[in-house]
Amino acid sequence: MESLKFLLVLVLLPFLVITLVIAENVNGEKRLLVLKHSDVHGEVGGHSRRCSPPHKSKSSNTETQNGATTTLEMRHQGRRHHHHLSPSQQLLSDEARAQSIQSRPTTTAEESAQVPLTSGVKLQTLNYVITIELAAKKRTLIVDTGSDLTWIQCKPCSYCYSQQDPLFDPSLSPSYHPIPCSSPTCTTLPFSPSPSCATPSSTCAYALSYGDGSYTRGDLARDTLTIANATAEGFVFGCGRSNRGLFGGASGLVGLGRSSLSLVSQTSARFGGVFSYCLPSKAYDSSGSLTLGADYSVFRNETQLMFTRMVLNPRVRSFYMLNMTGMSVGGVGIAVASEGGVLIDSGTVITRLPPSVYKAVRGEFLRQFSAYPVAPGFSILDTCFNLTGYDEVEVPTLRMRFEGDVEVRVDVSGALYFVKRDASQVCLALASLAYEDDLGIIGNYQQKNLRVVYDTKQSVVGFAEETCSYS
Numbered sequence: 001m002e003s004l005k006f007l008l009v010l011v012l013l014p015f016l017v018i019t020l021v022i023a024e025n026v027n028g029e030k031r032l033l034v035l036k037h038s039d040v041h042g043e044v045g046g047h048s049r050r051c052s053p054p055h056k057s058k059s060s061n062t063e064t065q066n067g068a069t070t071t072l073e074m075r076h077q078g079r080r081h082h083h084h085l086s087p088s089q090q091l092l093s094d095e096a097r098a099q100s101i102q103s104r105p106t107t108t109a110e111e112s113a114q115v116p117l118t119s120g121v122k123l124q125t126l127n128y129v130i131t132i133e134l135a136a137k138k139r140t141l142i143v144d145t146g147s148d149l150t151w152i153q154c155k156p157c158s159y160c161y162s163q164q165d166p167l168f169d170p171s172l173s174p175s176y177h178p179i180p181c182s183s184p185t186c187t188t189l190p191f192s193p194s195p196s197c198a199t200p201s202s203t204c205a206y207a208l209s210y211g212d213g214s215y216t217r218g219d220l221a222r223d224t225l226t227i228a229n230a231t232a233e234g235f236v237f238g239c240g241r242s243n244r245g246l247f248g249g250a251s252g253l254v255g256l257g258r259s260s261l262s263l264v265s266q267t268s269a270r271f272g273g274v275f276s277y278c279l280p281s282k283a284y285d286s287s288g289s290l291t292l293g294a295d296y297s298v299f300r301n302e303t304q305l306m307f308t309r310m311v312l313n314p315r316v317r318s319f320y321m322l323n324m325t326g327m328s329v330g331g332v333g334i335a336v337a338s339e340g341g342v343l344i345d346s347g348t349v350i351t352r353l354p355p356s357v358y359k360a361v362r363g364e365f366l367r368q369f370s371a372y373p374v375a376p377g378f379s380i381l382d383t384c385f386n387l388t389g390y391d392e393v394e395v396p397t398l399r400m401r402f403e404g405d406v407e408v409r410v411d412v413s414g415a416l417y418f419v420k421r422d423a424s425q426v427c428l429a430l431a432s433l434a435y436e437d438d439l440g441i442i443g444n445y446q447q448k449n450l451r452v453v454y455d456t457k458q459s460v461v462g463f464a465e466e467t468c469s470y471s
């Protein structure tokens, strides 16, 4: 295969930031990564010793023919100084999540709302965050397509981890209404809360744990949620009174899964059950977007959106599952037979492949990348290189293929994970599942610089290339 040039410069301050400098022959099967060693300065994700100032949330509004459109920024979120997790620990928690995966509408007209979405690195997490308002109070939350309940840490707390924003105090919100345990919203909760419903007006208790051992427990309630300038009154969320785990300094989480409790379902009369995001490749000073609604004119996609069918896996109904049919490494195809489908998830970082697929991908990558010296593995990443001596590196292009002839090119920033600042340990950013029939997962690291559209009504997921730097 020919090597075509797609020049990238890594400017790392203090995390990996990849800037596109020159792009020619964009369809090449290898891309040239330029390593500027004096600047190479960072791990992808987490682990800042620096005290970051609280980031500001920006929100931009765009007007469109179909009415108002508002934009949320999605940021990569990182835990603050109080809770240092090394990248290795963060990847281990990612592994715990991946392993465990194995196991009310308001108005009428369809609108669209878009908020900035950014890397959570500043809040010490490898997940992405947005800023919403609950009862007119701004809070920064992790965006998770792999779960349904939106929750926020609430006062008084029996145990709350440290967060960047002040704790939400329901007693200060006139629009806050606890949900009684006799209410259908409570009795149909998919995750069973405490069965005790002492009196019909007792508050509905919820308890939810995540794959990585994190959990939230508290009261189910309603309050006014504002995303960009779209407001949903009576939004059902969890007021978390006991929360623990890997949420960094975020105030909670936005659940974008498929069940009736998710933000997508609760706002479907308004946004048509459609949302999309574009995850930025840079950890700092850059944001992508989370968009609610089907107004594609607000996207900045550079290629046509291509849609693939969501497959229904009865084992995991609330997940978004796709029929992945193949992958390619530098143009060399690898077949994938995904029986129950692969999960596409914004809350898992590293893509997990069935052992046979991973082995083939890794083997082909190693073959094409054999010019570079190997380095020891890191955490769940077993294929690493020492790129210290190189100014430029030719990286084989990774592609994923899905049912319906949908081909998705993984951005070059999603191919390699920089463990060491001096590029002495740079790893192929993919990992193997333990067993062949485990659920494959497409993680957020491989979804950067893509517009990913989830249409829950049509049951399709669309992909297009998009440079997710809105600022």
Ligand SMILES: *[C@@H]1O[C@H](CO)[C@@H](O)[C@H](O)[C@H]1NC(C)=O
Pocket (backbone or CB within 6 Å): 061, 062, 063, 067, 068, 069, 070, 229, 230
């Ligand atoms: C917010 O949305 C409203 C209607 O939904 C729209 O008229 C308005 O332009 C938007 N606000 C801003 C500041 O763009």
Ligand SMILES: *[C@@H]1O[C@H](CO)[C@@H](O)[C@H](O)[C@H]1NC(C)=O
Pocket (backbone or CB within 6 Å): 296, 299, 301, 302, 303, 304, 305, 306, 464
């Ligand atoms: C972006 O996606 C839309 C929907 O597929 C398409 O009509 C449009 O042409 C795309 N933009 C570019 C530049 O390809």
Ligand SMILES: *[C@@H]1O[C@H](CO)[C@@H](O)[C@H](O)[C@H]1NC(C)=O
Pocket (backbone or CB within 6 Å): 375, 386, 387, 388, 389, 424
């Ligand atoms: C990486 O390679 C450089 C230059 O080739 C060498 O000096 C250095 O010792 C290597 N680092 C590790 C950790 O192997």
Ligand SMILES: *[C@@H]1O[C@H](CO)[C@@H](O)[C@H](O)[C@H]1NC(C)=O
Pocket (backbone or CB within 6 Å): 311, 323, 324, 325, 338, 339, 340, 341, 403, 404
């Ligand atoms: C996935 O797509 C392939 C190719 O279209 C098809 O042959 C296969 O039956 C599909 N698998 C599932 C589980 O739907």
